[in-house]
Amino acid sequence: MPCIGPDGTLTESAKALLKLLEQPATPEEVSARLGHPLFSVRASLRELVGAELVQAEGGKYEITERGEEKLQVSPS
């Protein structure tokens, strides 16, 4: 699902994904836990990595400091 709006706002699915990535996870694990299709998770992770809100290492993804800050300032 798209994660960041044109004005920089996080979508609800992005917030859920960032919250989940406070613990490192593979795309498959994210898909299973959130119930989102894998293609959608892959696209979302690519977008979040591009925005430096998530980083990838060894096949797993984890929220960055910038991602944590963004999450804190984004109202639920």
Add this chain to the structure above:
Amino acid sequence: MTEQVQQTPSLPRLGAPAPQFEAVTTLGTLKLEDFKGSWLVLFSHPADFTPVCTTEFVAFAKIHPKLRELNCELMGLSIDSVYSHIAWMRNIEAKLGQKITFPVIADLDRKVATLYGMVMPGESKTETSRCVFIIDDKQVLRAMIYYPLTTGRNMEEILRVIQALQTSDKHGVATPANWRPGDKVIVPPANNQELAEQRTQDPNLECKDWYFCMKELK
């Protein structure tokens, strides 16, 4: 003198890797490679806010759960903007009660339409025809269906083709005309004399002749 270069439309080939692309969709920017590991029905429709296309979108949405059961995703495409797609999908939900759950590519620059040979100038120079591309979990193009602008597609046939291909992959068989799940399948013809003779003697097969044998799948 200015040289004009014409881009020759191409058709993808069955059995070859499906042409890769990255596209703006109603579910964000997607790449074909995002779908690796699952089958994909990629289909095009001529235009948003048109009646035959609307019936097709409702029909595709209705088979989406069944496709997912077959480990198959669904993605549409037309040469319309993402805003038009969003408005039309909201209209379908409001007027016809059907939520559209799959992504739809907004192919305004016709990049994907050109890669996949979706535009048939004899029908329309600006709209894609009704094309269906069945791409397997390894991103190989396995089947194509091309329908004209006037004629809505048959969802049961699209499901049937996917089930037939998956059956062929799993069991190393072929499927006869009008095959449906549960029907007998075709054993690949013998390609040497010894095997041809064996086939006619095999009690587990129903052979009309050495090259034409069928069996039930267990």
